[in-house]
Amino acid sequence: MESALTELLTDLEEAYSKSEIRKHCIDNGYEWFYSLVSSSLQPGGPLILGFNWGASKDEKYKPQKSISKTDFSKEDVGSLSRIFPYCKKYFGSEFISKITQSNYCFFRSKTEKQIKSIDIALCEPIFIRLIEIIEPSYVLCFSSKLRDFMLRNNKISSKQSKIIKYTRGKSIVIYETIKATLNTGIEICFLPHPNYPMKGEARSEAWEFCCGKG
Numbered sequence: 001m002e003s004a005l006t007e008l009l010t011d012l013e014e015a016y017s018k019s020e021i022r023k024h025c026i027d028n029g030y031e032w033f034y035s036l037v038s039s040s041l042q043p044g045g046p047l048i049l050g051f052n053w054g055a056s057k058d059e060k061y062k063p064q065k066s067i068s069k070t071d072f073s074k075e076d077v078g079s080l081s082r083i084f085p086y087c088k089k090y091f092g093s094e095f096i097s098k099i100t101q102s103n104y105c106f107f108r109s110k111t112e113k114q115i116k117s118i119d120i121a122l123c124e125p126i127f128i129r130l131i132e133i134i135e136p137s138y139v140l141c142f143s144s145k146l147r148d149f150m151l152r153n154n155k156i157s158s159k160q161s162k163i164i165k166y167t168r169g170k171s172i173v174i175y176e177t178i179k180a181t182l183n184t185g186i187e188i189c190f191l192p193h194p195n196y197p198m199k200g201e202a203r204s205e206a207w208e209f210c211c212g213k214g
Contacts (some may be wrong), residue, residue: 001041004133005067008126012062012106015122021107028074030055032108033063037130038101041069045098046091047136048072048080049188052105052115052148061108070154073098082194083140086204089209091138100134104146112145120149131184139188147178147190154181156180156188162209167200175196177206 016022017036025032032055055061072082072097087095105123109115141147149157159180166173175198178190189210192198200208 001039001043001133002038002069002181003066005037005039005130005207007098007131008129009036009064009067011126011129012123015126016063016107019119019122020116021109021119030057031060031062032110033061034106034108035064036106036126037064037067037134038070038075039067039134040072040098040100041067042098043134044135045100046095046140046162047134048101049141049143049146050101050103051112051141052103053108053110055110057110060088065203071097073097074102077101079194080142083142083191086207086211088191090207096108100136101104101128102122104149115188128184131182131186136186139182139186139190141190142193144193145200149180156182162206164202164205164209166199168197168199175202175206179210 001197012034021032035053035128059158076122084096087099104127105115105120106126107115107119107123114140151159158177159175161178164175166175175193176208180188180190191210192203
């Protein structure tokens with residue numbers, strides 16, 4: 001797996017050289033570049049998938065040049081650490097250490113709007129190959145941007161959803177949680193991001209619908 005992923009880094013370097021976000025970075029003096037994957041190198045392990053890697057406006061990043069084994073449970077994953085109790089509940093305690101993390105678009109940006117359609121198109125064949133290499137057993141997505149993109153562009157099938165209603169102040173909030181399959185046949189669940197303002201019982205309802213056995 002490691003050698004196959006390393007080969008993808010060469011493809012990613014070439015894709016980035018043609019990207020719009022690269023031009024944006026050159027024009028504005030940013031060094032954001034790209035990253036492919038943070039990998040447990042665990043065949044058949046779970047995958048956490050986002051829209052694209054983030055970047056701070058004034059911070060400099062280096063392009064990923066190598067693939068090394070990581071333990072997701074021991075990394076500084078920020079707000080994603082809040083999903084750990086749910087992962088343990090529905091998948092067991094070993095699930096977290098086997099997680100691989102990646103994105104649909106591999107180019108870094110400060111905002112998602114800075115990623116253009118050509119950038120996504122350049123990354124799509126690399127993403128497809130990435131999925132073939134790591135063969136995830138399960139995909140968890142916490143990005144509403146990626147959820148909407150996949151729905152709009154028919155990247156998923158067998159969609160099942162549940163509307164969850166809860167109160168926020170004096171307002172009634174409606175959230176749709178979705179489970180479906182990628183066109184490769186792998187199951188994907190679209191769940192609320194840990195930073196999404198949502199009551200605990202509503203969040204638990206979303207996880208139960210997507211990941212419960214009922």
